Amino acid sequence: MARAAGSWVLRLLLLLAVATAAAAAAAGDDDPETEAQSSYSVHVAAEHAPAPARPHLLTRAYASFLRGLLPARMLRPEPRMHRSYARAATGFAALLTGRQAAHLASLAPVLAVVPDAVQQPHTTLTPAFLGLSDSGGLLPASGGGALDVVIGVIDTGVYPEDRSPPTRPCRRRPFRGSCVSASSFSASAYCDNKLVGAKCFSMGYEAMYGRLDEASRSPLDTIGHGTQTASTAAGSAVADASFFNYARGEAVGMAPGARIAAYKVCWEKGCATSDVLAAFDKAIADGVDPMASSQIHEDAVAVGAFSAVRDGIVVSATAGGDGPDESTVNDSAPWFITVAASSLPGGRRSRQWGDHHRRVALRWNDAAGKDMIPLVQSLEAGSEYCQAGRLNPTKVSGKIVLCGASKEHCAQGQAVRLAGGAGAILTTIEKDGDQTLATAYFIPAASVTFQDGLRIRNCMKQQASPVATIAFHGTVIGRTPPSPWMASMSSRGPNINAPEILKPDITAPGVDILAAWKEDAPFNILTGTSMSCPHVSSIPALLRHARPGWSPAAIRSAMMTTAYNADDAGDVIGDMATGEASTPFARRAGHVDPNRALDPGLVYDAGADDYVSFLCALGYTSREIAIFTREGSVTDCSARRGSAGDLNYPSFSTVFDSGRKAVTQRRAVRDVGSGSSVETVYTASVTSPAGVDVTVRPQTLRFTSGQRTQEYEVTFTPLSGADVTGRYTFGSIVWSDGKHQVRSPIAVTWPVAVSQQGQVAAM
Numbered sequence: 001m002a003r004a005a006g007s008w009v010l011r012l013l014l015l016l017a018v019a020t021a022a023a024a025a026a027a028g029d030d031d032p033e034t035e036a037q038s039s040y041s042v043h044v045a046a047e048h049a050p051a052p053a054r055p056h057l058l059t060r061a062y063a064s065f066l067r068g069l070l071p072a073r074m075l076r077p078e079p080r081m082h083r084s085y086a087r088a089a090t091g092f093a094a095l096l097t098g099r100q101a102a103h104l105a106s107l108a109p110v111l112a113v114v115p116d117a118v119q120q121p122h123t124t125l126t127p128a129f130l131g132l133s134d135s136g137g138l139l140p141a142s143g144g145g146a147l148d149v150v151i152g153v154i155d156t157g158v159y160p161e162d163r164s165p166p167t168r169p170c171r172r173r174p175f176r177g178s179c180v181s182a183s184s185f186s187a188s189a190y191c192d193n194k195l196v197g198a199k200c201f202s203m204g205y206e207a208m209y210g211r212l213d214e215a216s217r218s219p220l221d222t223i224g225h226g227t228q229t230a231s232t233a234a235g236s237a238v239a240d241a242s243f244f245n246y247a248r249g250e251a252v253g254m255a256p257g258a259r260i261a262a263y264k265v266c267w268e269k270g271c272a273t274s275d276v277l278a279a280f281d282k283a284i285a286d287g288v289d290p291m292a293s294s295q296i297h298e299d300a301v302a303v304g305a306f307s308a309v310r311d312g313i314v315v316s317a318t319a320g321g322d323g324p325d326e327s328t329v330n331d332s333a334p335w336f337i338t339v340a341a342s343s344l345p346g347g348r349r350s351r352q353w354g355d356h357h358r359r360v361a362l363r364w365n366d367a368a369g370k371d372m373i374p375l376v377q378s379l380e381a382g383s384e385y386c387q388a389g390r391l392n393p394t395k396v397s398g399k400i401v402l403c404g405a406s407k408e409h410c411a412q413g414q415a416v417r418l419a420g421g422a423g424a425i426l427t428t429i430e431k432d433g434d435q436t437l438a439t440a441y442f443i444p445a446a447s448v449t450f451q452d453g454l455r456i457r458n459c460m461k462q463q464a465s466p467v468a469t470i471a472f473h474g475t476v477i478g479r480t481p482p483s484p485w486m487a488s489m490s491s492r493g494p495n496i497n498a499p500e501i502l503k504p505d506i507t508a509p510g511v512d513i514l515a516a517w518k519e520d521a522p523f524n525i526l527t528g529t530s531m532s533c534p535h536v537s538s539i540p541a542l543l544r545h546a547r548p549g550w551s552p553a554a555i556r557s558a559m560m561t562t563a564y565n566a567d568d569a570g571d572v573i574g575d576m577a578t579g580e581a582s583t584p585f586a587r588r589a590g591h592v593d594p595n596r597a598l599d600p601g602l603v604y605d606a607g608a609d610d611y612v613s614f615l616c617a618l619g620y621t622s623r624e625i626a627i628f629t630r631e632g633s634v635t636d637c638s639a640r641r642g643s644a645g646d647l648n649y650p651s652f653s654t655v656f657d658s659g660r661k662a663v664t665q666r667r668a669v670r671d672v673g674s675g676s677s678v679e680t681v682y683t684a685s686v687t688s689p690a691g692v693d694v695t696v697r698p699q700t701l702r703f704t705s706g707q708r709t710q711e712y713e714v715t716f717t718p719l720s721g722a723d724v725t726g727r728y729t730f731g732s733i734v735w736s737d738g739k740h741q742v743r744s745p746i747a748v749t750w751p752v753a754v755s756q757q758g759q760v761a762a763m
Contacts, residue, residue: 037077037095039116039207041274042066043303044091045623046632048109059084062092069107074100082203087311088280088304090630095207111627116204118270137595138539141546149541150175150196150259151234152288152313153534154279155226157219157264158198159518160190177261177286182218194236197261197286201279204272205265212267219264224518226262228526229294231516233534234258234541241514241523251514251523254538254594261288273301280304283313289544290314292537294530302333306628309335310608314544314552316537318529319504320491324431324577326585328491332503334647335611337540337556340491341510341532342484342573342591372467373422374399377460381419386412386426391419398422400468402457405429405450413441423470427453434481435488435576438512438525444470482569486586487511488577490529493585494653494728494749498618500645500665502653502747504588505556506563507573508535539594546598547672551605553648554672558600560650561742563590584730584745589651601673601740602682604650617644642666652733654716655749662717669710671703673740679704682735682742684712689729689748691722696733716748724750 050061063081070079079100083093093116096104105113177197179187191198198219202212221227234253241251263279265271276293283291284307291313293301305315316337320330331338376399383390386403388411397420403412409426416424423444428436436447448456460466487510495503510532517524540555550558565587567573572581573591608629615625616637625635645654645665654663674680680703684696694716701710714733731746 035077035097035099037080037097037207038101039082039093039204039272039274040096040101041085041089041093041114041116041277042091042104042110043089043112043114043627045109045111045626046090046630049090055086058086059092066092066094066104069104069109070100071103074103082207083201083274083278085277085281087282087284088277088307089627093204093274093278111623114273116208116272116274118205118208118272119276120270138542138546138598141542141598149255149290149544150177150261150286150288151230151255151537151541152197152261152263152283152286152291153226153230153233154263154265154276154283154291154293155221155229156223156266157200157221157226158195158230158260158262159221159224159227159516160195175259175261175287177282177288180219182214182220184215185218185220194259195262196259197288198264199262199279199282200264201275201282202264202267204274204278205267205269208272209267209269216267219262221262221264221518223266223268224524225266225294225526225530226264227518228513228515228524229292229530229534230260230262232513232531233292233538234260235516238516251516254535255541258538258541261286276301277304280308284308284311288313290316290537290540292316292534294318294533302331302336303627305333306335306608306611307630309552309611312552314537314540314555316533316540318533321489321528321530323490323492323586324433324488324575326492327494327496329493329495329503330491332495332497332501334498334501334606334614334649335552337506337536337559338504338588339510339529339533339536340504340507340586340588341487341489341527341529342507342587343487343511343576344509344513345483345568371469373469375425375460375466375468376401377457378403383415386415386424388415388418391415391421393419396421400425400470402453402460403427405453407437409437409445409447410439410441413443413445416445417443425453425456425468425470431577432488433575433577434485434579435511438527440524444472446470482567482571482574484509484567484573484591485511486573486575486577486582487527488575489527490532490586493588494747498614498644499655499749500643500653501647501649502584502588502651502745506536506560506589506592507587508532508592510535536592539592539597542594543597550603550672551607553606553610554603554670555597557603557605557650558597558672559592559594560589561602561604561744562593562596562600563743564593564596565590565743583728584651584747585728589743589745599673599740600742601671601737602669602735602742603672604648604667605670606648610648613640613642614644614647616640617642617646651744652714652716652746653749654747656716656718656751658751660718660751662715664713664715666711666713669701669712669735669742671708671710673737674703680737682737682740685734685736687731687733687746689716689731689746690726691719691724691729691750692731692748693717693719694731694733694746701735716746718750726750727752 050065052061062084080095085091101113104110179191179198181187200219234255237250237252239250265275265279308315317331319338319340322328378384378386378401381395382392384404385406400423401416401421402425405427412426413424426447428450430450493503495501510529511527512525513531514525543555573587575582622635648668671680682701684699686694688694696714729748733744735742
């Protein structure tokens, strides 16, 4: 069964928070002073929140506010404030006992008490693959790479080894941030006109795991993940970059002129949600735009992203790495741009079993030829999955080891090395299909698919003394297999939190991405939606300069409706997990095309008030909505009509109930593809999902100088007696004026009782 994605539905979180606090209180020691404290984020109703005359006194004001809410008998052990929120949320973070948290959650001034949780953070070819060039398109339209834009990166910090500052200071959007010095990070030495902000947030993490050493309590990246995401988004050009001669070439970020503000929230064991929310709070105050975050978000951080989008900041986030199981997509709230991961051009495995970096050749004669090494199965050497300390050095020493299927290839390679092995063949798990893992192994090693691992294993059984060699062929760029190709690990829809919102939103390069790393290695190659996310977050940076009047929703719409769904062979983008065509639950609107996003023709716009109506349609109460809006007003959901499917989103997702009743969804589009005095006519064409009649009213939209926005509605009707062969069917709606093709995908979910196992893929 697929693991459910982290819910951003606050009602569930409120119940969870209260239950957690109550359970902690019930289980507490009889002596309250000895009861353990944990970190919580406390969301306060705006009308009750303190408002000191000087903003820097807010934390002190909340400390007094907290003491005033707790009765004297609950002031031991003393609650300890460690953060206040002003822009991303209204409230504070503090160390509280279970009793204290439960008491606060029961009070009218407090909207929610959320226990801290730890989240995990989820190049040379990509600019050319995305068509970003100085010769034309989005890059020159952005003023040479978004020189006036600051991208906020919330991650593991930054390691500013190779600094190549732009030539002009920030101008368009005032940036109020700065770099903060620490024992291992000199702001004057590391920060310049490229890295314009660097801060760290660790109090939530330290509340859970103890105090960090002084060297770690700085913006300096000791893990490498944040440096890679920042350099992918906005790194300056570095000539002759490579990872041990792989992917050699000029490495440059997608928006090379943009500035970077790094907000470090993650350490070795992960990222505390209160720290991530604090980083959102500071990034909004600093004035970044756009913002990229690679953590799997919980509700508290979705609140911060809502505040950022309301302030006009585009927020990109990762879909997650729990694919290919369905309903695993993270960051499914509609105000995020949720990014899936797909491949760059490159060879698939060869017939000698291997991926596009390595080739494995086997020889079966008893006399090993030159460079051929004895091959042994890990199970015969003491550990089927090549676990550290369990391999028998006598059976492994000097040999190549075929390890059992696993996702922990790096650890497996290290285990083989420690046992004296000469090399390793590392097998992916079965559900990952054709995806192999390129990583920094500790010894010569090759990653092969699960099926190729079985073939190798079967061949070994037929020989008394199998031998093998691993041949490294370097980087191979070609049209086999076609690209892009959806990564198996990329999380999928449907969206279990709001099925009417099709997530993820878009896909971008996230497989085998070369980018800057940290002190011990200037570059590294990684795979994940954490790698695809900064590719997408850089595009709003370019669009923000070229189209300064566009809202976050308009920017997202432009990227989605202009995305492409065919690979370079002309077929529907494939899926590594199945070897078949992908569905919109994997690729969503398609693969991002930055240059086409510059001129989308029409955009689907939405703002904070639209998202409030969406929350109302999901059944949120006014108090729950107040956690997002933070303005002290009371939302009357009874005055807001419409369903969650009426949110003005650039896609359609319909769920038929057991009665198979028709569903109608409404949209509005704004013409941005022609001058205000030009009359334009768009006509709709429909590719209907199997078993569904799709009706668009009206079928023609006419835009005039006085009417640049038009509305339409789409009705989805199940066909009587339709032979539906899967739980899901797919289609699309395209609006065209002869020049622009404004495409929106359609996903239909059928009742289990009338569908069979399997699914139908369609463009």
